[in-house]
Amino acid sequence: MQLIQETPDLSAYLVADEAIDHHHPLVRETAAELARGVANSYEYARAAFEFMRDTIPHSQDSGDLRVTWRASDVLEQGTGICYAKAHALAALLRAEDIPTALCYQRLDVVHGLVAVRFNGTWHRQDPRGNKPGVDAQFSLDGERLAFTPDPASGETDWPVLYAAPHPIVLDALKSADDRPHLWETLPTAL
Template identity: 90%
Template sequence: MQLIQETPDLSAYLAADEAIDHHHPLVRGTAARLAAGVADSYEYARAAFEFVRDGIPHSQDSGDLRVTWRASDVLERRTGICYAKAHALAALLRAEDIPTALCYQNLGVLHGLVAVRFNGAWHRQDPRGNKPGVDARFSLDGERLAFTPDPASNEMDYPVLYAAPHPVVLNALRAASDRPHLWRTLPTAL
């Protein structure tokens, strides 16, 4: 799949914003702990990915009713759906100067993931969290995502790499009083 940058300026993929608040002390502290003892940025990116994938349960899988959207809140509350977990991973990676974009799939509803830039190319990663039938892995050598869209069901990968969360995603997260409400109002398209 050909990925299309929203902006050619890589600094946009290192920036902090309201959702990817990588200057927050909790994000910085978590990044520092994950960076301790790793040899390089690739090992750090893998460690951050595995921390978010495995250490922060997907709220639908765990039954947690809380809705998080800001990276620091995801890390503090240890819960989030795919979008929120993508925001947390983006913040952790950007905290260590790894360009990170947000990207989406349409699987009947929007699914959120990230893309990291290594060796002059973007590589999509899905920190959603594994469960039976889902085995996402950190990889720069071929994608190991949680889901593969089914074109026969009108599912698709959106090719655009966003520097900030898409407004339709952020609006849905902010408006949800709890996860059941969010589930009823998940965006179905960008």
């Protein structure tokens, strides 16, 4: 699949916004901790991915009813669904000047991922969190995502790389009172 940048301006994929608030002190502190002892940006990106995948549980898996959407809130509260975890990973990567995009799959609902840019190429990553049957890994050599869409079931990978969270996704997160409410309003299309 050919990934398509929403904007040709690569600097757009380094910007902070209301969801990817990489200037927030907690995001900066977490990024600095993760950067200690790593030799290069590739090692940092792997460490940030593994931190987000393994340390911040997916709220559905953990039974947490809270809904987070801002990167700093994900880090502070230690929970999030795929979109929120993607926002937090994007913030951690952008905090270290690694261009990071948000991207999506259509499964039974819209699923959120990130793409990192290394050596002139985008590489999609899924920080959702592993569990039985889900084994996402950081990879610049072929995708190791949590889910593979089934085209026969109407599932697909959307090729657009967004510089900011898609408004439909952000609206769903921000308007949900709790995770059960969010589950009733998850978008099924962008």
